[in-house]
Amino acid sequence: DQQVKQNSPSLSVQEGRISILNCDYTNSMFDYFLWYKKYPAEGPTFLISISSIKDKNEDGRFTVFLNKSAKHLSLHIVPSQPGDSAVYFCAASAMEQGGSEKLVFGKGMKLTVNP
Amino acid sequence: EAGVAQSPRYKIIEKRQSVAFWCNPISGHATLYWYQQILGQGPKLLIQFQNNGVVDDSQLPKDRFSAERLKGVDSTLKIQPAKLEDSAVYLCASSLGLAKNIQYFGAGTRLSVL
Numbered sequence: 001d002q003q004v005k006q007n008s009p010s011l012s013v014q015e016g017r018i019s020i021l022n023c024d025y026t027n028s029m030f031d032y033f034l035w036y037k038k039y040p041a042e043g044p045t046f047l048i049s050i051s052s053i054k055d056k057n058e059d060g061r062f063t064v065f066l067n068k069s070a071k072h073l074s075l076h077i078v079p080s081q082p083g084d085s086a087v088y089f090c091a092a093s094a095m096e097q098g099g100s101e102k103l104v105f106g107k108g109m110k111l112t113v114n115p
Numbered sequence: 116e117a118g119v120a121q122s123p124r125y126k127i128i129e130k131r132q133s134v135a136f137w138c139n140p141i142s143g144h145a146t147l148y149w150y151q152q153i154l155g156q157g158p159k160l161l162i163q164f165q166n167n168g169v170v171d172d173s174q175l176p177k178d179r180f181s182a183e184r185l186k187g188v189d190s191t192l193k194i195q196p197a198k199l200e201d202s203a204v205y206l207c208a209s210s211l212g213l214a215k216n217i218q219y220f221g222a223g224t225r226l227s228v229l
Contacts, residue, residue, distance in 0.1 A: 004157070032215055043119070043206055043220030044158070051215075089157050100170045103218065105157030 003027045004092050006106035015115050019077040023090030023106055026071065030092040032101065035064060035075050038087045038108070047088075048075070080113045087111075117141065119221035121207050127227045133195040136224045140188065140209030146170075148218060149182055149192050150206040158206055164190065197228045 005024045013019045021035075031052040036044035050057040050064045050073070057064050063076045077084055087108045093101040120139040128134050140147050146165050150158035161180065163171040167187040175182070179198070184190040194201055204223040210216035 034217075036220075041222065043208075043222045045220070046217045049217070091157070096171070098170065100163065100165070101215070102160055102163070102171055103158075105159070107155065107157050 002106075003030075004090055004104050004106040006088075006090055006109045008109055009107070010110040010112070012112045012114060013080050015082055015113055016079045019075075019080045019084065019111055019113065021075040021077075021088050021090075021109055021111065023073050023075075024071060025073075025092050027092070027094060027104075028071070029094040030104075031095065032093045033064070033066060033073050034091045034093075034103070035062075036089040036091060036105075037084075038089065044089055077111075080111075082113050082115050085111060085113050119207055119209055119219055121205075121221035121224055123224055124222065125225050125227075127229065128197055129229050130199055131196040133193065134197055134226060135194075136192045136205050136207075136226075138190045138192070138207030138221060140190070140207070141219055144209035144211055144219075145187075146210045146212060146216065147184055147190050148208040148210075149190070150208065150220075152204045152206055152223070154203070161192070194226075197226075199228050202226055202228045 034049040035047040037047045038044045048062045066073045089108045090106040091103045093103050149161045152158045161175045162182045164184045167184050182192045206223045208218040208220045210218045
């Protein structure tokens with residue numbers, strides 16, 4: 001049972017254009033969402049996050065949008081650069097008993113930005 | 116600031132053998148996580164420690180997997196005996212606290228079970 005879904009396995013865009021990465025979730029208790037980027041042979045690195053009390057968070061070229069009613073979030077990269085080529089993971093968490101949170105990851109999506 | 120250190124980077128073993136992975140988290144990070152990432156999947160949490168106590172091990176196959184963080188710093192994850200389906204990348208991550216904290220990942224250990 002996949003609680004976090006990244007339905008497109010890959011995306012290819014031209015340098016300078018917008019990249020839009022989508023993520024859907026099923027657990028309405030999720031209240032914190034993150035995007036991680038992963039290069040080959042490296043661990044995932046944090047990119048940007050958003051709390052469920054917001055619908056948008058922006059950090060430089062990266063913006064995450066959250067639509068709680070649709071249980072959908074998206075990551076926009078503008079403008080896209082060749083160095084953005086990586087696998088992007090969407091992750092979500094919910095508060096559990098004891099105050100801890102457990103991150104649930106999607107399968108990832110490979111972004112290729114062509115020069 | 117040093118990141119999360121993991122060793123070894125690669126390990127090849129035969130099924131039914133034992134293997135151990137080591138993780139050194141970022142200094143000062145109280146929370147440590149072990150994830151399993153099977154090819155084509157996202158990381159799946161195996162166990163979460165807060166200092167030297169286990170917070171969540173609900174997804175750890177306890178008949179063959181064990182983990183410890185005796186002094187609240189370094190951690191080891193062991194598989195005994197290994198099965199073919201254990202072939203994966205084992206990622207260690209750490210964070211300052213339990214909730215709403217960014218997790219920082221190590222490069223992982225790629226395990227191949229033949």
